[in-house]
Amino acid sequence: MPFKNKFIQQRIEKAKQLKEAGFNPYQNQSNKNITILQFKDVNSDIQTLDNKRDENRHYIVAGRIKLFRIMGKASFLKIEDENDVLQIYLARDNLPEGMYNNIIKKLIEVGDIIEVGGYPFVTNKGELSLHVSEFKLLTKAIAPLPEKFHGITDKEIRYRKRYLDLIMNSDVRKTFKMRSKIISLTRRFFEEKGFLEVETPMMHPIAGGANAKPFVTHHNALGIDRYLRIAPELYLKRLIVGGFEAVFEINRNFRNEGMDATHNPEFTSIEFYQAYKTYKDLIVLTKEYLLYLIEKMDLPCLLPYGELEINFNNFIEIPLIESLSKIGKVNETIVNDKQKILDFLKQNNLEANQNMTLGQLQGKLFDEFVEEKLIDPTFITEYPVDISPLARRDDDNQDITQRFELFIAGREIANAFSELNDPVDQLERFMKQIDAKEAGDDEAHEMDQDFVEALSYGMAPTAGEGIGIDRLIMLLCNEHSIRDVLLFPAMRPTTTENTN
RNA sequence: GUCUCGUUAGCUCAGCUGGUAGAGCACGUCACUUUUAAUGAUGUGGCCGUUGGUUCAAAUCCAACACGGGACACCA
Numbered sequence: 001m002p003f004k005n006k007f008i009q010q011r012i013e014k015a016k017q018l019k020e021a022g023f024n025p026y027q028n029q030s031n032k033n034i035t036i037l038q039f040k041d042v043n044s045d046i047q048t049l050d051n052k053r054d055e056n057r058h059y060i061v062a063g064r065i066k067l068f069r070i071m072g073k074a075s076f077l078k079i080e081d082e083n084d085v086l087q088i089y090l091a092r093d094n095l096p097e098g099m100y101n102n103i104i105k106k107l108i109e110v111g112d113i114i115e116v117g118g119y120p121f122v123t124n125k126g127e128l129s130l131h132v133s134e135f136k137l138l139t140k141a142i143a144p145l146p147e148k149f150h151g152i153t154d155k156e157i158r159y160r161k162r163y164l165d166l167i168m169n170s171d172v173r174k175t176f177k178m179r180s181k182i183i184s185l186t187r188r189f190f191e192e193k194g195f196l197e198v199e200t201p202m203m204h205p206i207a208g209g210a211n212a213k214p215f216v217t218h219h220n221a222l223g224i225d226r227y228l229r230i231a232p233e234l235y236l237k238r239l240i241v242g243g244f245e246a247v248f249e250i251n252r253n254f255r256n257e258g259m260d261a262t263h264n265p266e267f268t269s270i271e272f273y274q275a276y277k278t279y280k281d282l283i284v285l286t287k288e289y290l291l292y293l294i295e296k297m298d299l300p301c302l303l304p305y306g307e308l309e310i311n312f313n314n315f316i317e318i319p320l321i322e323s324l325s326k327i328g329k330v331n332e333t334i335v336n337d338k339q340k341i342l343d344f345l346k347q348n349n350l351e352a353n354q355n356m357t358l359g360q361l362q363g364k365l366f367d368e369f370v371e372e373k374l375i376d377p378t379f380i381t382e383y384p385v386d387i388s389p390l391a392r393r394d395d396d397n398q399d400i401t402q403r404f405e406l407f408i409a410g411r412e413i414a415n416a417f418s419e420l421n422d423p424v425d426q427l428e429r430f431m432k433q434i435d436a437k438e439a440g441d442d443e444a445h446e447m448d449q450d451f452v453e454a455l456s457y458g459m460a461p462t463a464g465e466g467i468g469i470d471r472l473i474m475l476l477c478n479e480h481s482i483r484d485v486l487l488f489p490a491m492r493p494t495t496t497e498n499t500n
Numbered sequence: 501g502u503c504u505c506g507u508u509a510g511c512u513c514a515g516c517u518g519g520u521a522g523a524g525c526a527c528g529u530c531a532c533u534u535u536u537a538a539u540g541a542u543g544u545g546g547c548c549g550u551u552g553g554u555u556c557a558a559a560u561c562c563a564a565c566a567c568g569g570g571a572c573a574c575c576a
Contacts, residue, residue, distance in 0.1 A: 005510065006510090006527090006544090006545070007510055007526080007527060007545090008510085010527070010528080011527095067536085067537075067538095069535055069536075069537095069538050069539095070532085070538095071532055071533065071534080071535060071538070071539085072531075072532035072533060073532080073533045074532090074533035074534075074535085075533090075535085076534075076535045076536075076538080078536085087535085087536080089533095089534075089535090091533055091534095092533075093533085109526090109527085110526075123534050123535075123536090124534050124535090125534070125535075125536070127534095127535090127536075129534090143510080144510050144511080144526060144527075145510085145511080145526080146510075146511040146512080146525095146526090147510085147511040147512050147524085147525045147526070147537095148511090148525065148526075148537060149511095149512080149524090149525065149537045150511070150512040150513085150524095150525080150537095151511080151512085152511070152512090153511090153512070154507095154511085154512090154568085154569095155568070155569060156507090156567070156568045156569080157511095157568095159568090160568095168511095210576055211575085211576050212575070212576070213575085230576095231576090255575080257574080257575050258501085258573090258574065258575065260571095260572095261570085261571095263575080387576090388576095389576085390576085412576095415576075443575075443576085491567090491568090492566095492567070492568085
């Protein structure tokens with residue numbers, strides 16, 4: 001039963017009284033002619049005037065009432081629009097007969113959206129305000145806002161009812177404006193570099209391009225299942241085959257896996273592919289991209305992140321094996337010997353078994369001893385082949401791949417490699433994945449014959465990279481949960497939502 | 501999936517070793533024409549997450565469940 005709350009009932013009654021008094025509580029139109037930010041900018045000189053006011057200026061601003069201080073025949077209100085808060089001054093004698101006593105004092109309250117016209121002045125306490133002579137209610141809020149001082153802190157309510165969070169916490173609005181700007185700048189950066197933005201399917205007949213469990217949906221007309229995409233990779237590479245030489249896509253991926261501070265079932269990534277380039281070119285491009293964001297976002301190169309400080313003047317590049325000893329402090333004599341690694345892991349009470357390959361064990365060492373220590377942006381290169389199923393082998397060393405991952409603040413941000421473009425090799429790797437699938441690995445790739453066929457027509461040597469946009473935004477916005485950079489993070493339905 | 505903490509008024513939170521439910525904000529009424537979380541007076545407002553158990557008696561103790569936070573695990 002909606003609206004049964006007594007406060008809501010009370011406010012519905014006020015809306016009714018407003019209607020009866022001839023004021024539509026849900027107006028269709030506003031005469032707002034300036035934002036609060038602009039108002040403050042244009043009138044910053046009022047301080048210096050003799051009377052600290054200029055009655056010849058006239059502005060109409062609009063916003064939501066956040067504070068309402070009634071002091072008898074006059075009131076101070078704070079109204080908020082998208083970017084700022086403005087104090088307005090209402091006095092009985094400056095408003096039409098009866099408006100102040102019968103309408104504003106009785107029927108208007110915190111949460112309502114109003115429009116006010118008047119002239120700028122500075123109060124005794126020095127605050128630039130609007131001296132109101134015209135008042136109009138635009139929208140009546142029948143639900144009361146949360147407490148004015150503490151606002152809303154319950155994370156569950158903040159995520160489920162993001163609109164309330166946005167009303168009450170202007171910092172949250174700031175974060176999402178930053179998010180929008182980062183995505184916009186990303187688009188501009190790649191366009192300026194000559195990349196073409198493309199859109200590839202979100203519903204795939206085969207869930208490919210990554211190892212992950214997909215969501216399944218059904219196409220009624222065709223009578224077949226489709227998978228929400230887990231990665232756009234295989235489609236973007238088809239476009240390189242087709243002759244586009246640099247493409248990128250910023251969009252959602254869907255993975256049917258766990259949720260935590262860095263995972264949401266749908267997340268945004270950018271993937272980009274450039275023909276006639278290698279992963280080494282992408283290291284250069286990635287550095288340039290990150291510095292571009294830092295500069296355009298007006299962020300410091302010594303970026304604070306929680307307790308950490310990330311130095312964007314200190315890009316590090318180091319091969320994985322070297323990082324094990326130099327950063328992970330694992331003895332050099334251990335890192336290339338399978339049995340010694342197994343013993344070492346056992347000594348440190350870490351799980352490992354004899355079936356793991358040398359490459360997998362090196363990966364394990366990296367995860368345990370190196371990853372969390374990579375605070376400044378670090379490109380880890382020369383990944384072992386066994387843990388890089390999609391990357392091209394190095395021509396000079398068949399055990400390693402032409403690949404890097406970028407880590408910042410102990411977290412993986414990007415993954416890139418020179419792409420495998422040998423169709424026969426690709427076919428063989430798909431076959432191996434099918435074997436793995438039949439052996440019970442439900443995250444193994446499925447065969448994508450059409451992709452193999454595409455490669456058979458020849459794909460120019462190409463380098464490709466994926467960057468987790470949400471995690472990058474977390475870094476730049478100093479947020480520590482992915483939910484705080486997603487407007488509507490995935491939540492379990494509530495009981496009432498279930499019954500719907 | 502495991503561990504852990506939490507769920508009390510619209511919001512923010514108290515409520516101790518069980519004994520008829522508390523505050524601030526908001527809201528109602530009154531006063532107040534330069535306030536800054538305005539102030540003063542006064543009043544209304546609770547399925548104490550849900551279900552069960554122990555007890556003469558449960559917001560409080562126990563169990564299960566639901567939802568959430570945090571950590572860990574899983575996840576290229």
